[in-house]
Amino acid sequence: xxxxxxxxxxxxxxxxxxxxxxxxxxxxxxxxxxxxxxxxxxxxxxxxxxxxxxxxxxxxxxxxxxxxxxxxxxxxxxxxxxxxxxxxxxxxxxxxxxxxxxxxxxxxxxxxxxxxxx
Amino acid sequence: xxxxxxxxxxxxxxxxxxxxxxxxxxxxxxxxxxxxxxxxxxxxxxxxxxxxxxxxxxxxxxxxxxxxxxxxxxxxxxxxxxxxxxxxxxxxxxxxxxxxxxxxxxxxxxxxxxx
Numbered sequence: 001x002x003x004x005x006x007x008x009x010x011x012x013x014x015x016x017x018x019x020x021x022x023x024x025x026x027x028x029x030x031x032x033x034x035x036x037x038x039x040x041x042x043x044x045x046x047x048x049x050x051x052x053x054x055x056x057x058x059x060x061x062x063x064x065x066x067x068x069x070x071x072x073x074x075x076x077x078x079x080x081x082x083x084x085x086x087x088x089x090x091x092x093x094x095x096x097x098x099x100x101x102x103x104x105x106x107x108x109x110x111x112x113x114x115x116x117x118x
Numbered sequence: 119x120x121x122x123x124x125x126x127x128x129x130x131x132x133x134x135x136x137x138x139x140x141x142x143x144x145x146x147x148x149x150x151x152x153x154x155x156x157x158x159x160x161x162x163x164x165x166x167x168x169x170x171x172x173x174x175x176x177x178x179x180x181x182x183x184x185x186x187x188x189x190x191x192x193x194x195x196x197x198x199x200x201x202x203x204x205x206x207x208x209x210x211x212x213x214x215x216x217x218x219x220x221x222x223x224x225x226x227x228x229x230x231x232x233x
Contacts, residue, residue, distance in 0.1 A: 106164050
């Protein structure tokens with residue numbers, strides 16, 4: 001059973017361009033979480049999605065950032081008009097169901113996409 | 119209210135030593151406390167997790183101690199090995215009416231185990 005997959009692993013964009021980050025959850029998982037990690041910092045929650053629904057986007061900047069998790073295909077985190085401050089590692093995690101007790105609630109993380117904005 | 123404070127920022131121990139990493143939280147609604155291990159260039163991997171109804175949980179060489187009244191929890195690594203050198207993150211989350219929410223992470227502790 002393949003783990004959480006993210007692509008690309010590294011992404012370089014110039015200021016003003018768009019960045020699209022993809023996340024394929026583990027097989028059977030329908031809950032996806034996106035986190036951002038700045039250098040030497042912990043992970044910061046951005047958005048939590050279930051198939052076709054955004055459950056919690058309280059950690060996502062109101063402008064330029066959007067996320068989706070369609071019925072078919074990977075979850076996409078989209079950053080429009082990137083700025084240098086968007087440079088970070090973006091991690092996706094998936095779970096079988098929301099954390100509510102038991103080992104099946106674990107959030108499994110992907111390897112991340114490292115975004116560099118020139 | 120949403121913060122999880124982690125210390126120390128970095129830690130160096132000799133092989134066989136017992137590094138201890140501490141975390142403190144404010145929000146009493148948190149009810150799930152996992153620890154993640156992250157190697158450079160990799161995503162975090164779950165090590166061990168605890169809920170507030172127990173004061174200690176042990177899995178292999180890793181032990182979580184939980185003090186509900188003090189709102190603190192800690193990770194102990196027994197017989198540490200150079201391969202344990204990594205960054206460790208504590209985290210917490212709360213249940214929103216039956217649906218567990220996102221993880222709130224501490225800032226991490228960079229552990230180095232010397233041979």
